[in-house]
Amino acid sequence: MRRSILSDRRPAVITGVLLLVGLVAGLFSVVPVIDGADYLAKASTHENQVLIGALSQLLMVVAYVGTPIVLYPLLSKHHKGVALGSVAFGIIAGVFIIMGVIILLLLLTLSHEFSNLGASNGSYVQTLGGLLREGRDLVNHVATTLAFVLAMLLFNLIFHQTKIIPRWLSVLGLLGSTLSILASLLFMIRLIGLDASYMTLNVPIAIQQLVLAIWLILKGFNRTEAI
Template identity: 70%
Template sequence: MRKKTNSDRRSAVITGVLLIAGIVAGIFSVVPVIDGEDYMIKAYTQENQVLIGAFFQLLMVIAYVGIPSLMYPILSKHSKGLALGSVAFGIMAGVFIMIGVMILLLLLTISHEFAKAGALDMSHFQTLGELLQAGRDLVNHVATTLAFAAAMLLFNCLFYRTMLVPRWMSAWGLIGSALSLAASLLFMLRFIGLDAAYMMLNFPIAFQQLVLAVWLIVKGFNVNLPRPDEVGTR
C-alpha cells in the first residue's frame, strides 16, 4: 500500500494549479492581430496585444517544464526512464515556446519597420513577415505541441501503471495525447490547418488536463490503492 505524505499532497495540488495555469496562459497567449491577414499593419498599432500575448506565452514555460519536473520524484520510483522522458519533453516544449515568443517579437519589430518604410520597398517586408508567421505556426503548433503531447503521453502512461489517479482518467489522457500528436503531424503535413479539425483533435487532452487538475487539487493522489505489482500477491 502507498503511504500518504504531505509532500505527495503538496505535489498533487501544485501540479493541478500548474495545469490550470497552463491552460489559462495558453488562452491569453493567443494574438489575433498576428494571425490576421493585415498583421503587418495592425501589429504595430496593437502593440500591447502582442506584448500581452508574449508575456502569457512565456508563463506557459513554467507549466510545461514545471509539471513533469515536479512529478519526477514521485513517478521515477516506478519508472525512471518514462519519468525522465516526460521531463525531457517538457523542457523541449519550454524551449520551443521561448523560440515562438522571439518570433512573435520579431514580427512586431517588422511591423514597426514596415510602418516607417511606408510604401517604399514593401515586398521584402511581406516576404520576411510571411516566413516568420509560417515559422511561428510550425514552432507553436507542431514542435511545441508534439513535445508537450509526448510529455503528457508518458505522464499518463505512468499514471495508468501506478494508479495514482483513476485509470479511466489516465486512459482518457493517453487517447487525448495521441490525438494531439496526430493533430500536429497532420498540420505539419498540411492535411489540416488551424481550423475546427485541429481544435477538435486537441480538445480531449485540454479538457482532460482541466479535469485532472481539479481532481489533483481536490482529492490528490490515490495513495491508498495497491500498486499493480501488489495486486497479484494478494
C-alpha cells in the same frame, strides 16, 4: 501523520496549479492580430496584445517545464526511464516556446518597420513576415505541441499503470495525447490547417488537462498506489 498527508498532497496541488496555469496562459497566448491578414499593418498599433501574448507564452514555459519536474520524484519510483523522458520532453517544449516568443517579437519589430516604410516599399518586409509567421505556426503548433503532449503521454502512461489517479482519467489523457499528436502531424504535412479539425482533435487533451488539474488540487493522488 498529518505532516505526511500534507507532504503527499503538495506535489499533487502544485501539479494541478501548473496545469491550470498552462491552460489559462495558452488562452492568453493567442494573438489574433498576428493571425489576421493585415498583421504587418496592425501589429504595431496593437502592441499590447502582442506583448500580452509573449508574456503568456513565457508563463507556459513555467507550466510545461515545471509539471513533469514536479511529478518526477513520484513517477520515478514506478518507472524512472519514462519519468525522465517526460521531463526531457517538457524541457524541449519550453525551449520551443521561447523560440516562439522570439519570433513573435520579431514580427512586432517588422510591423513597426513596415509602418515606417509604407505598403508600397515594404515588399521584402512582407516576404520576411510571411516566413516568420509560418515558422511561428510550426514552432507553436507542431514542435511545442508535440514535445509537451509527448511529456503528457508518458506521465499518463505511468498514471494508467499505477492507478494513482482514476483509470478513466489516465485513459482520457492517453487518447487525448494521441489525437493531439495526430493533429500536429496532419498540420505539419498540410492535410489540415489551424481550423475546426485541428481544434477538435485537441479538445480531448485540453479537457483531460483541466479535469486532471481540478482532481489533483481537490483530491490529490491515490496514496495507496503512490507508495
